[in-house]
Amino acid sequence: MSRINSNVPSMIAQRVNASSNRMLSGTLEKLSTGYRINRGSDDPAGLIISENLRGEIKGINAAIGNAQRAEQVMNIAEGGLQEISNMLVEVQSLVGQTANEAGVSAEEREANQLQIDNILSSIDRIANSVSFQGTKLLNGNYDYTLSGNYTAASGFSDVTVNSVKLSDSAGANRSVTVTVVQSAQTARAGLLLSGGALENGGSGTVTFEVAGTRGAQQFSFASGTSQPDIPNAINAFTEALGVSATVCGTSVRVDSTGFGSESFVRMREIANANPATNFISSTVGGAVVGDLRRVGRDATVNINGVVAVARGLSARVALDGFDVSVSLIGAGGASFNTANGTRSFYVTGGGAAFTLAPDVSLASKVSLGIETVTSTNLGTSGTGFLSELKSGGSANVQNGNLTKAQEILDLATKQVSSLRGRLGAFTKNVVGSTINSLGVTLENTTAAESAIRDTDFAAETASMTRNQILVQASTQALALSNSAPQSVLSLMRG
Numbered sequence: 001m002s003r004i005n006s007n008v009p010s011m012i013a014q015r016v017n018a019s020s021n022r023m024l025s026g027t028l029e030k031l032s033t034g035y036r037i038n039r040g041s042d043d044p045a046g047l048i049i050s051e052n053l054r055g056e057i058k059g060i061n062a063a064i065g066n067a068q069r070a071e072q073v074m075n076i077a078e079g080g081l082q083e084i085s086n087m088l089v090e091v092q093s094l095v096g097q098t099a100n101e102a103g104v105s106a107e108e109r110e111a112n113q114l115q116i117d118n119i120l121s122s123i124d125r126i127a128n129s130v131s132f133q134g135t136k137l138l139n140g141n142y143d144y145t146l147s148g149n150y151t152a153a154s155g156f157s158d159v160t161v162n163s164v165k166l167s168d169s170a171g172a173n174r175s176v177t178v179t180v181v182q183s184a185q186t187a188r189a190g191l192l193l194s195g196g197a198l199e200n201g202g203s204g205t206v207t208f209e210v211a212g213t214r215g216a217q218q219f220s221f222a223s224g225t226s227q228p229d230i231p232n233a234i235n236a237f238t239e240a241l242g243v244s245a246t247v248c249g250t251s252v253r254v255d256s257t258g259f260g261s262e263s264f265v266r267m268r269e270i271a272n273a274n275p276a277t278n279f280i281s282s283t284v285g286g287a288v289v290g291d292l293r294r295v296g297r298d299a300t301v302n303i304n305g306v307v308a309v310a311r312g313l314s315a316r317v318a319l320d321g322f323d324v325s326v327s328l329i330g331a332g333g334a335s336f337n338t339a340n341g342t343r344s345f346y347v348t349g350g351g352a353a354f355t356l357a358p359d360v361s362l363a364s365k366v367s368l369g370i371e372t373v374t375s376t377n378l379g380t381s382g383t384g385f386l387s388e389l390k391s392g393g394s395a396n397v398q399n400g401n402l403t404k405a406q407e408i409l410d411l412a413t414k415q416v417s418s419l420r421g422r423l424g425a426f427t428k429n430v431v432g433s434t435i436n437s438l439g440v441t442l443e444n445t446t447a448a449e450s451a452i453r454d455t456d457f458a459a460e461t462a463s464m465t466r467n468q469i470l471v472q473a474s475t476q477a478l479a480l481s482n483s484a485p486q487s488v489l490s491l492m493r494g
Contacts, residue, residue, distance in 0.1 A: 009481035017474035024467035030455045031464065037453050046452045053449035059358030060442045067435045070354040074427045077137040077370060080130035081420045084373055087119045088413050091389065095405050098397040113398045117391055120375045127374045140372035142352040147173075148345035155329050155336040155343060157313070157382040161369050162323035162422060164347045167362060173346045177304055178326055180341040184299035184313045186330075187212075187256040187265040189292050191230065191279045194250065198225045204273030208280075210234060211266040212242035212256055218270060227252060239403050251281075256296055259330050259337075260312025263296040299328065299337065313337065321367070327380065356434045368426055371419060378412035386412045 030036055037043045037050060094112045098104055104112075127138040135141060144161040148154075166172045191198070191208075200206055200223035207220045217237045221230060230252045231245035238244050238257065243265050245254045256263035267280045268291040278288040301308045301315035303324055308315035316325035329335040336343055350369065357364030371377065379385035384404055388395040395405035 013478035020470040144350035150345035158327040165321035182300035214242035
């Protein structure tokens with residue numbers, strides 16, 4: 001070293017020492033914070049990915065919280081429904097006891113009616129009190145609101161919207177168009193008569209068995225029985241048989257009271273004083289036989305162009321985000337139970353909506369309708385409503401129609417059970433599976449974010465040891481390089 005104005009080795013040692021100190025400082029920062037990326041300069045691409053993953057993790061945590069909240073809401077609602085179901089069973093017991101007419105006194109009937117009134121009041125109270133954070137759950141608050149042709153005047157005995165996704169935009173609605181491709185029919189058989197009477201050649205009595213979905217009964221008609229007397233005799237047992245009879249031209253027509261493939265009529269000759277003569281036929285003017293069984297026909301219905309699952313007059317379409325069931329009025333002026341009959345209505349709002357995905361969008365929303373379960377809403381316009389079992393109602397147990405009371409109770413019990421089943425299925429198959437799926441997603445996303453952003457302590461500790469040695473070495477080199485120019489003084493001695 002013969003030049004002292006520019007100490008290049010010292011400059012190199014300073015640069016290396018500064019670099020080593022920066023690396024040591026960075027290593028110490030990573031070890032102290034636990035993060036490999038503390039600023040954008042540490043890993044620009046990794047920082048971008050890490051921040052995106054952090055946002056996803058927050059969204060997943062929010063979705064899990066939403067799903068758990070939805071589960072709590074459903075559990076509270078089902079708890080109320082379970083109690084209502086128990087009370088319906090109690091009403092069923094009271095109606096059954098009162099139906100034992102000869103063994104029940106007037107005072108006992110009155111006491112039973114008092115209990116029924118109290119139970120129905122309790123059902124209404126539960127329906128109007130079960131709530132979550134002040135929001136009522138069973139009073140129709142989460143039922144869907146409809147507009148258009150959906151009432152009995154439009155040909156529907158019942159319309160139930162179980163689930164429909166609606167946009168958050170103002171005035172959003174969902175159109176529902178119900179088209180009858182093939183009408184539902186009752187089971188039908190008949191007796192072919194002549195001359196306005198059952199003419200058996202003057203040979204005496206004919207005994208028929210008439211059977212329907214509710215039971216069977218034998219009827220004996222003498223030769224010459226007038227046409228109107230036959231349906232009168234059969235209709236006296238309509239409630240017991242599930243069939244009704246009417247005069248039709250020169251014949252007597254026997255129809256099931258219900259529609260669809262589960263309804264049937266069977267007519268059979270048991271005894272005939274004139275074996276050569278038969279009267280039973282499936283059509284007016286058709287061939288006569290001794291035994292005939294006819295089955296009704298289910299409706300074929302399209303809802304929004306989708307073929308519905310039909311059962312008698314009832315039809316349902318269940319798709320993702322669209323679950324609607326309807327029941328048609330079978331006959332009458334308002335009915336559209338005819339081929340190509342169509343009605344349209346709109347779902348304009350309502351439903352219990354939950355967001356069960358990390359992002360907020362229509363696709364991430366699930367919606368569930370919770371119908372009103374008060375006594376004035378359990379039942380249908382065709383069968384009757386549970387409130388009709390109250391004192392003064394047409395189905396009360398003191399002087400009302402107990403058969404009708406039984407039918408209403410059966411329907412109300414099915415409606416509550418069906419709603420409980422839907423809530424249970426929603427809790428298990430939608431909410432439960434969502435929580436499980438999101439939990440796995442959260443684990444994997446967190447692991448991915450951790451791999452990018454978190455400090456690997458083993459690697460950083462090794463790096464720290466290396467950087468410490470480099471700092472010490474560069475410091476020593478700097479000291480040596482700074483002392484090297486002093487050797488020039490030896491040239492100046494002597």
